[in-house]
Amino acid sequence: MKTLNQLVRKNILDLSPYSSARDEFSGSAEILLDANENPFGIYNRYPDPYQKQVKLEWAALKNIHPDRIFIGNGSDEAIDLLFRIFCEPGKDKALTFAPTYGMYKVSAQINDVTWIELPLDDSYQINYGQFAPYCGDEHLKLVFICSPNNPTGNAMDRKTLIQILENFQGMVVIDEAYIDFSEEESCLTLLQTYPNLVVLQTLSKAWGQAGLRIGFAFAQEEVIRFFNKVKPPYNVSTANQSIALRSLKDYNSFIKTRKVILAERKRLKETLSQISNVETIFPSEANFLLIRFKNASFIYHTLVQKNIIVRDRSAQIKNTLRITIGTPAENNKLIQTLQQIAL
Ligand SMILES: Cc1ncc(COP(=O)(O)O)c(C=O)c1O
Numbered sequence: 001m002k003t004l005n006q007l008v009r010k011n012i013l014d015l016s017p018y019s020s021a022r023d024e025f026s027g028s029a030e031i032l033l034d035a036n037e038n039p040f041g042i043y044n045r046y047p048d049p050y051q052k053q054v055k056l057e058w059a060a061l062k063n064i065h066p067d068r069i070f071i072g073n074g075s076d077e078a079i080d081l082l083f084r085i086f087c088e089p090g091k092d093k094a095l096t097f098a099p100t101y102g103m104y105k106v107s108a109q110i111n112d113v114t115w116i117e118l119p120l121d122d123s124y125q126i127n128y129g130q131f132a133p134y135c136g137d138e139h140l141k142l143v144f145i146c147s148p149n150n151p152t153g154n155a156m157d158r159k160t161l162i163q164i165l166e167n168f169q170g171m172v173v174i175d176e177a178y179i180d181f182s183e184e185e186s187c188l189t190l191l192q193t194y195p196n197l198v199v200l201q202t203l204s205k206a207w208g209q210a211g212l213r214i215g216f217a218f219a220q221e222e223v224i225r226f227f228n229k230v231k232p233p234y235n236v237s238t239a240n241q242s243i244a245l246r247s248l249k250d251y252n253s254f255i256k257t258r259k260v261i262l263a264e265r266k267r268l269k270e271t272l273s274q275i276s277n278v279e280t281i282f283p284s285e286a287n288f289l290l291i292r293f294k295n296a297s298f299i300y301h302t303l304v305q306k307n308i309i310v311r312d313r314s315a316q317i318k319n320t321l322r323i324t325i326g327t328p329a330e331n332n333k334l335i336q337t338l339q340q341i342a343l
Contacts, residue, residue, distance in 0.1 A: 207248075
């Protein structure tokens with residue numbers, strides 16, 4: 001890979017970050033008169049800008065050093081910061097393999113970064129041969145890979161990921177939002193070997209905390225330092241940090257609900273595959289199923305009328321709906337409704 005000095009935007013390399021009151025004094029003291037806070041109230045103090053407690057807990061769970069973790073206001077914040085750190089607006093490029101999570105493209109466009117999409121192959125895997133010519137593009141700074149992929153549900157072949165990490169000169173971002181639902185090993189184990197790797201994870205999916213907005217980027221320490229330089233000083237609220245900490249300590253609930261979701265995924269797949277207007281249920285390593293119907297648009301609108309909202313992904317993959325795994329009762333209702341529509 002190129003050095004970080006070659007990859008990071010010059011204005012970010014030169015940036016003197018905002019120094020908050022909590023940067024300058026972070027210990028405990030009897031009287032805090034340094035941050036223009038109100039002395040009264042419960043949430044009157046600014047939060048820890050570096051979310052140390054949450055990072056310690058997450059670091060222990062993931063067996064990784066806390067200095068290799070950035071916490072964002074959802075992993076969407078980490079995605080946006082990656083563009084701000086690495087991509088010169090109007091000049092640099094980023095690439096992904098489509099169809100995939102739509103936010104990468106939106107973030108690229110917000111940051112005025114040229115966006116390249118290469119198609120996944122028929123099994124929704126990366127065609128390395130198609131990507132190889134891009135390895136030498138000096139303006140291509142970021143490659144986004146979603147694994148397991150949204151909306152197709154499959155994990156990307158690990159050998160291909162390694163091939164990209166070994167040959168691409170820029171940063172490789174592997175978004176593992178759904179990794180806890182997968183049998184695949186996380187790419188966190190590759191961090192030590194590949195300094196150009198950034199892994200994204202989130203509390204929004206298997207941890208059941210989408211409302212909290214807590215996402216993680218894992219990378220070498222120098223990259224995390226750039227995240228910290230560019231992020232808003234207090235990007236994760238005190239309330240959200242404490243709820244996140246509580247939920248990370250409650251590992252049993254995570255295991256229990258994940259088990260239910262995985263069992264329901266299997267049951268839904270088996271049951272829905274019996275329904276006559278279901279054509280294909282794609283293999284899923286995530287908490288959703290991508291299903292090709294004979295007439296997806298009709299099914300979508302009929303489900304809406306019955307108060308069941310799924311995601312129509314037909315614009316990306318013809319005649320498909322992406323259906324999130326719900327509670328057993330919600331899934332029963334979905335099954336019954338789809339069976340009725342098929343009659
Ligand atoms: C692949 C992928 N990455 C990231 C996100 C967003 O995660 P967060 O809620 O942490 O911003 C989503 C949300 O659906 C997603 O599908």
